[in-house]
Amino acid sequence: MTKQNANWSPYDNNGGTCVAIAGADYCVIAADTRMSTGYSILTRDYSKICKLADKCVMASSGFQADVKALQKQLAARHLIYQHQHNKQVSCPAMAQLLSNTLYYKRFFPYYSFNVLGGLDNEGKGCVYTYDAVGSYERVGYSSQGSGSTLIMPFLDNQLKSPSPLLLPAQDAVTPLSESEAVDLVKTCFASATERDIYTGDKLEIVVLNKEGLHREYMELRKD
């Protein structure tokens, strides 16, 4: 058969920005709720944050259809895990699963940029940051998506994580209190919204701590 649809792309960039910050006993995961294509806004109220397990939350930007497929895949795998082990998957285990799931599609990737936040087995905050094909790293804080170029250097400046090359290895969690971290996230997004057209409308913040999961929202610029 002859080749068809030469000028067609299976991908789209629907924009969006994700941030996660880990503290000693909490984790803050945030993302805006705008979904765009090109210069158009498709909707102002689309959640990019997905709860994968009791202590594990993923925020994803990039191509919405791929993100949705990825979330479904992880939810299905987590359901099987629950049936086999009768417990929730831990955040570090889910982090490895996410990496493997992304790499499984290495040659037709999920066009999704994720940060995974949660509490590890000791109850300490953890953040994992990914690229689209599954390389990942545990860090103290991270940003992904269209506004990451604006937010990441600001977080570096404010939080100054210890070099991962230091020996003995130093803890990467941030020294901030929970409310300071939430305020920092709000500032990040308020700033990113000014210059990034793919970030805006509303900010969704999820806070994980020993009490459980708590959600809050903040309005962002709508232009």
Place this chain on the structure above:
Amino acid sequence: MAADMGGSYGSTLRYKTVDRLKPVGKHSLLGASGEISDFQEILRYLDELILYDNMWDDGNSLGPKEVHNYLTRVMYNRRNKFDPLWNSLVLGGVKKGQKYLGMVSMIGVNFEDNHVATGFGNHLARPILRDEWHENLSFEDGVKLLEKCMRVLLYRDRSAVNKLQIAKITEEGVTISQPYSLKTFWGFSAFENPTVGAEGSW
């Protein structure tokens, strides 16, 4: 839900009576733009889906949410095969007092919102809808708002034709209007010589 009835072959207006609005099952209404034959294929899939669901004969039926989700999977599955169904789909409906309105694109991007539009509608109609839509819109005001949007699209989208249908879906079922035309006025001075004073334009 409103749609015009033109079908193009490139820039030739080839078909003048295309039904873009179709009922799906008892609770849903589907609107489509894009490839007409791909839309007809989608309608065949949906007919089969509704038929096989009916054959259970258990008194349950698929609602708009389920149909929308099905369409989402069909569209995304075909893009994964690098053989997309070349459509933008809008799915609305009411079931058990729950209103529903969603969209799917040809590569599987999907979402719900209080108002949606396909193609040029995203650029020209949605800004109007964002300004004027509100939660307690009556049916009559809804029709007026849709006609306002369709009129703007008729003026500015050259492939739109002045023959449209409006469909309504309630708990009682779907009614699709007979085709009708909007009153237009082409004598606006802005239409007469649009490039006057625009340096470097034709």
